[in-house]
Amino acid sequence: MPYREDGKETRKRILDAACEVFAEKGYQSAKVADICHRAGANIASVNYYFGDKAALYIEAWQETFKKCSSPLLPVDPDTPPDDQLRAYIHSLMEDFANEGAQGQFTRLYLTELAHPTGLIHDLWHDLIQPKRRVLLDIIRKIAGREGPDEAILFCEMSVISQCRTLLTVRRNDLEYLLGQPLSPDLIKRLAEHITRFSLAGIKAIGGKDSA
Amino acid sequence: MPYREDGKETRKRILDAACEVFAEKGYQSAKVADICHRAGANIASVNYYFGDKAALYIEAWQETFKKCSSPLLPVDPDTPPDDQLRAYIHSLMEDFANEGAQGQFTRLYLTELAHPTGLIHDLWHDLIQPKRRVLLDIIRKIAGREGPDEAILFCEMSVISQCRTLLTVRRNDLEYLLGQPLSPDLIKRLAEHITRFSLAGIKAIGGKDSA
Amino acid sequence: MPYREDGKETRKRILDAACEVFAEKGYQSAKVADICHRAGANIASVNYYFGDKAALYIEAWQETFKKCSSPLLPVDPDTPPDDQLRAYIHSLMEDFANEGAQGQFTRLYLTELAHPTGLIHDLWHDLIQPKRRVLLDIIRKIAGREGPDEAILFCEMSVISQCRTLLTVRRNDLEYLLGQPLSPDLIKRLAEHITRFSLAGIKAIGGKDSA
Amino acid sequence: MPYREDGKETRKRILDAACEVFAEKGYQSAKVADICHRAGANIASVNYYFGDKAALYIEAWQETFKKCSSPLLPVDPDTPPDDQLRAYIHSLMEDFANEGAQGQFTRLYLTELAHPTGLIHDLWHDLIQPKRRVLLDIIRKIAGREGPDEAILFCEMSVISQCRTLLTVRRNDLEYLLGQPLSPDLIKRLAEHITRFSLAGIKAIGGKDSA
């Protein structure tokens, strides 16, 4: 345990430990002492580097998000919209299925979902908004509509919520439902299903005007 | 207000209060004192009647479970399958939008999801299975297929996950996404969207065999 | 250390200890642990009985005030106003000179004076106001004026501030200034001086209108 | 902004900051970090330059003392004694009303009063004695008496204690008592009141021998 480091070193160790512990235990159950212990740092370190537990939590969210989120695919305008949606869904599903940093993010997300701390509110929209816009554009092209009308928003929700199944259902339950282990191949088949299901859905909605 | 009650009375009031509080706050954040206060009971009552907080939590789960499992609508075999799906989705959405027992159950479930206590595994399947079967049958009819092949299971997941949006996204976020308050009318429009989106999806999947 | 008391017993012991400790140390330096220790109570007792340290402080103020403040003399309307003032001043000076509860009050007062906690604000006026009114009436009669004009308020301040010398100067300094120990007899002579000094002052102010 | 200063520069800045902070907050509530921050110095500076917080406190006292002892007005022997008293009181009141060094000193003094550190005993007399002598002389002339008899000492206390009201009552309370904000004009009227009140008092005491 080196007595004197760069300062950024210790800070980073604490942040990493915080990502782990918050993901494992949730905000309430996570103990500052535990985080510091894992980081090999003094209990007062959290206050020294981050101010308090809440600020550390927020930064842990950002860090986890950064670590787990794949960069947005550059969309080739020549690709047919159907294939753009396919690529988007596959990419999202692979992110969600990833056990590493993604697992941490998922747990953070679920905990926040179940028992909002209110600390993430602003952060959330900032993180989510850019990804959303890409999907909305794709859906608009597929539906053959302009503007942000309700039908487009509803379609976006349909797509996202299907992909999120990987997050909001426990692995065990998912495997129970499907009767087989969640292999990479299964993920791929699932993504393909969602793509086709959604393409049909979007086109059906887009064709006739929303009731 | 009888000064000396049956004992069972107090126990029940505490249990009801516990269902509320655990659902609202989660296990950790729920305070025994709060539960007792809402139940109009003494602080020592939880330990007296249930042993400790953990035991109360378990019983609250079972109680909530019992309260929320609404009876399934009897399906009229003469109704066209499309309308059966429509009815199923509208019923589910209304359940999910309901703040009452169903909401409580969902919150408990999400907490368990994020930080499993390992308690409710069995309960879960018992609750879910019967409802599932109904939906699977409807989907099979719409898709025009027999047997539990993967495509049917996938479609079921697509339908369910769309409906679950009401549960797995926070109200605030949902209203942010949609740009309007979550009124009963909006719920209805959303249910209708999911119905049409899913009908198209199911039929697309059912028609041509899985990719 | 009895395990089980009336409940009011322990509370009172803590309150008394708090009066002592707050007076000795001031709000900041007073330690809850110290108070509880002196009261023979658990550290959590302060929270249990009073909510928090601040609430205990307020109650300690009230308690100390109650213990130290002599009841208001009933004013005999037939007594000449000059003698009423004399009685008022002597009573006040004796209160201030009193070593017992008064000493505690004085220390609380001085600490609050030097470093306001802001906790006493409302309390202060409630405690002080009734006593003030009596003095104002006496001064009005002596000055031969009606109404609450500025001159009367100024005179009240002159009287009070002279009496407060006993509080706002340290014993040692006071004795140094006067060249003699602060005996009861000296207090009496001082009170008499203030009376005559003030009578002349009030009458001078009252006679010619305020510049 | 030189990156490497003389060292004495920093020391002085810390000392000045300490005077401010100790006066505002008192010894306990004053934070070393706050002092260093205001001085634009490193957190370790206090210990580096002064050893520890207590030593800094002592030096801050001495510094404040030095800064606040305004030179006495030279008394013109031809001025009538009444006007000398008037000038003395007005000067003192303006000092006391001043937010600057004098205010700092007063707050430090009151803190010491309430919870003596036993530090400033000697300082005090050195500061007070010369000013006292001037006032005693004036009073003697007005009273028409020689020698330091008790009546003169009492009168001095009466005058001083009235002036000190500005210090020993919180602004808020003072404004509450007077029903108006503490403007420079009010200070002047108050000084004039004290002058006239005291002139009458002194003459009354001086005329007939002490009761």
Place this chain on the structure above:
DNA sequence: AATGAATGAGCCTTCATTCAT
């Protein structure tokens, strides 16, 4: 049977101080 007084363990935070550089 049921209560409320009382507690101990533990958490987050503050803060003066230290020490390698």
Place this chain on the structure above:
DNA sequence: GATGAATGAAGGCTCATTCAT
């Protein structure tokens, strides 16, 4: 000489739990 990273000690508060009554 001067700094900033790091810490230990302690403080206020929370809360589930216990136990005499």
